[in-house]
Amino acid sequence: MWRNCVRLARRGLGRGAVLRPDPTVSRCGVSKDYALPNSSWSQGMMDLYSRFLEMCKDGTWKRIPSYSNSVDHIPGKAFWGVHSKYQPQLWQTINMDTEGVGFEYAMFLNPSEKRMVCLFQPGPYLEGPSGFAHGGSTATIIDSTIGSCATFVAGRVMTANLSINYRNPIPLGSVVLVDSKVDQVEGRKVFLSCHVRSIDGQTLHAEATALFIRLDSTKSLQQQMSCQ
């Protein structure tokens, strides 16, 4: 029951939506990539996306697809390791099937700089203060961007600490750049920082620091989360 609720929530159902077969998985078993342009993207979002795609051509940057099932990111799909009994099915909470209402985004990785950038256009479901993004949605996109960056550098990680200073509200429908990088790795600890700015760079919306811990692959995720 709980598992089904989580699956529904993660599929972005709500507000009168009806149950239907999981649309993220096609008949041939290939998951949908949510981080691709759609008709809800503003011109600003499209322009920025094209600029980053251009920078991918020489290999400096790499576009990161986003599947609802995180294991689809991993060759061989063994993201949580052979020791884990827990295989998460729908891990990316930020993907919604109705275009434009929630998190519209695309991530790009710069491997040599250990940097992950996310182009983010918040939709109306993310409203906090009237006309502006909820702080929790800003935290979610920061956590996802920083988390993907830490995943690239360290493998399986979890957020241990995330500290955010909110400097200026993010208008719904605007486009911001979430720019994160790994500052330091000490054993299992990965320290990162992040800035959220308007496209023109004039407005600092938020800044964050985070600590991610690389998971011990000899323990199952359930053991690490004290679930059993």
Ligand SMILES: CCCCCCCC/C=C\CCCCCCCC(=O)SCCNC(=O)CCNC(=O)[C@H](O)C(C)(C)COP(=O)(O)OP(=O)(O)OC[C@H]1O[C@@H](n2cnc3c(N)ncnc32)[C@H](O)[C@@H]1OP(=O)(O)O
């Ligand atoms: C080629 C391209 C590749 C690109 C890849 C793209 C694909 C990406 C795909 C998918 C990415 C998606 C990204 C999403 C990201 C979202 C992430 C989340 O939201 S995670 C959910 C929220 N977080 C939790 O629920 C954690 C709950 N906490 C825990 O489970 C544990 O506390 C855990 C695992 C964090 C640590 O537990 P322990 O038992 O493994 O380790 P201990 O011994 O406690 O800590 C290790 C060291 O870290 C310090 N530490 C731990 N927590 C700390 C804290 N909060 N502050 C400071 N230090 C802390 C400790 O003091 C210790 O340090 P000393 O080794 O003694 O020096």
